[in-house]
Amino acid sequence: MGLRRSQISIGNYAHPLYSFDRFLACAERLHIQNLELWGAGPHFYFYDYSDERAKGFYQKIAEKGMKVICITPEQCMYPINIACNDPVMRRRSIDYFKRGVDFCRIMDCPMMLVTPGKGYFDRPRQEAWERSVQALREIGEYAHSAGVRIAMEHLTQMSSNVAVTAKEAAALVQAVGLPNVGGMVDTDMAGRIGEGVADFLSAFDNKLAHVHLVDGMPGGHLVPGDGVLHLAGQMQQLADAGYAGFITPEVMHGNYQLEPEKALERTVRWMEEVFARTENGAKQV
Numbered sequence: 001m002g003l004r005r006s007q008i009s010i011g012n013y014a015h016p017l018y019s020f021d022r023f024l025a026c027a028e029r030l031h032i033q034n035l036e037l038w039g040a041g042p043h044f045y046f047y048d049y050s051d052e053r054a055k056g057f058y059q060k061i062a063e064k065g066m067k068v069i070c071i072t073p074e075q076c077m078y079p080i081n082i083a084c085n086d087p088v089m090r091r092r093s094i095d096y097f098k099r100g101v102d103f104c105r106i107m108d109c110p111m112m113l114v115t116p117g118k119g120y121f122d123r124p125r126q127e128a129w130e131r132s133v134q135a136l137r138e139i140g141e142y143a144h145s146a147g148v149r150i151a152m153e154h155l156t157q158m159s160s161n162v163a164v165t166a167k168e169a170a171a172l173v174q175a176v177g178l179p180n181v182g183g184m185v186d187t188d189m190a191g192r193i194g195e196g197v198a199d200f201l202s203a204f205d206n207k208l209a210h211v212h213l214v215d216g217m218p219g220g221h222l223v224p225g226d227g228v229l230h231l232a233g234q235m236q237q238l239a240d241a242g243y244a245g246f247i248t249p250e251v252m253h254g255n256y257q258l259e260p261e262k263a264l265e266r267t268v269r270w271m272e273e274v275f276a277r278t279e280n281g282a283k284q285v
Contacts, residue, residue: 001239001242001279002239002275002276002277002278002279002280003235003238003239003243003247003274003275003278003279004275005271005272005275006034007244007245007246007247007275008032008034008246008247008248008249008268008271008272008275009032009034009035009036009069009070009246009247009248010026010027010030010032010034010035010036010248010249010264010267010268011035011036011037011038011072011248011249011250012035012037012038012043013038013221013250013251013252014251014252014256014257014260014263014264015043015257015260016040016041016042016043016257017257017258017260018260019043020043020044020057020060021060023043023260024060024061024064024066026260026261026264027064027066028064029261029265030264030265030268032066032268033065033066033067034066034067034069034246035061035066035067035068035069036068036069036070036071036072036246036248036250037068037070037071037072037107037109038072038074039071039072039073039074039100039103040073040074044057045074046073046096046099046100046103047099049103051102051106054103054106054107055106058106058107061107067108067109068104068107068108068109069109069110069111069246070109070110070111070112070113070151070210070246070248071100071103071104071107071109071111071112071113072112072113073096073097073100073112073113073114075093075096075097075114075115076115076155076159079092079093080092080093080096080117081093081117081118082094082097082114082115082116082117082131082132082135082136082139083116083117083118083119083128083129083131083132083135083160083162084117084118084119084131085119085120085123085127085128090131090135093117093135094135094138094139097112097114097139098139098142100112101139101142101143101146101148102146104143104146104148105146105147105148109148110147110148110149111148111149111150111151111209111210112143112148112149112150112151113150113151113152113153113184113210114136114139114150114151114152114153115152115153115154115155115160116132116136116152116154116155116160116162116163116169116172117131117132117135117160117162118155118159118160118161118162119131119161119162121161125161125162128161128162129162129172129175132162132163132172133172133175133176136150136152136172136176136181137176137177137178137181140176140178140180140181141178143180143181144178144179144180148180149180149181149182149209150178150180150181150182150209151182151183151184151209151210152169152172152173152176152181152182152183152184152209153184153186153189153210153212154166154168154169154183154184154185154186154189154190155189156189156192156193157192157193164193165193165195165199166185166190166195166199166200166202166203166204167203169183169200169203169204170183170200170203170204173204182204182207182208182209182210183200183203183204183207183208183209184200184208184209184210184211184212185197185200185201185208185211185212186211186212186214186250187211187212187213187214187215187216187229187231187234188212188214188215188216188218188219188220188221188222188227188229188250189212191216191218191219191229192216192218192219196229196230196234196237197211197234197235197237197238198234198237201237201238201241201243206241206242206243208238208243208245209245210245210246210248211238211243211245211246211247211248212247212248212249212250213231213235213247213248213249213250213271214227214249214250214251215227215228215229215231216228216229220253221250221251221252221253222251222253223249223251223256223263223266223267223270224249224266224267224270224271224274225266225270231274232274232277235247235274235275235278236277236278238278239275239278239279247271249264249267249268249271251263251264251267
């Protein structure tokens with residue numbers, strides 16, 4: 001069985017210069033019903049939203065027959081870091097993700113993405129590792145009570161000393177030890193260290209919670225075809241493994257922000273073509 005068009009979700013990553021209504025109109029034109037909500041300004045920064053305001057925000061999505069399949073809070077920049085050495089920043093970060101779980105509940109969203117954070121690179125890595133495990137466990141337990149799954153996304157060598165490789169990510173998830181905390185793969189970030197979908201499928205025993213599909217040089221979070229990664233082959237690997245979850249093109253390079261609809265349309269068309277070929281088991285390159 002190959003990958004299906006119904007597995008495609010798109011996020012508002014490429015639309016920071018435009019309204020969320022513009023993004024919804026783009027999704028509607030592309031006939032995409034599954035949305036990944038980037039929890040960041042100017043659209044949906046958590047601390048700008050009460051429960052009631054979030055319900056109104058979600059109503060616009062639901063009225064179009066769309067659903068939020070994943071909330072991805074902005075977390076790769078200060079002040080969010082669950083493995084931080086500073087206890088005040090770390091507690092704020094954990095509470096921030098718990099707030100994200102609250103929004104998942106409001107929006108009937110089954111999943112939230114969390115990254116492992118980082119400690120000071122001049123301190124022992126094990127310290128940051130242990131703080132990340134503890135934080136992910138606390139967030140995961142809170143999410144479990146809300147029926148929400150946590151997709152733990154690996155980072156890069158420049159942004160984390162906790163989980164970069166597929167094996168490190170899998171070891172972290174295993175250490176957390178919760179059934180609702182799983183691993184995922186971002187094809188661009190994996191490509192930066194010479195890894196890909198196959199490495200993450202192997203490390204997680206073919207059980208991935210989510211996938212971010214993006215090209216790279218490596219690096220850049222580009223539209224498929226704008227970089228050098230062999231993405232069609234990686235999609236075939238997902239199909240061969242029976243992956244049935246969502247696949248979001250996290251297209252967010254600044255080159256696309258003036259004309260985000262063109263970037264997303266090119267991406268969705270690429271996905272439609274490649275996904276159709278995976279159903280026949282065609283070997284991609």
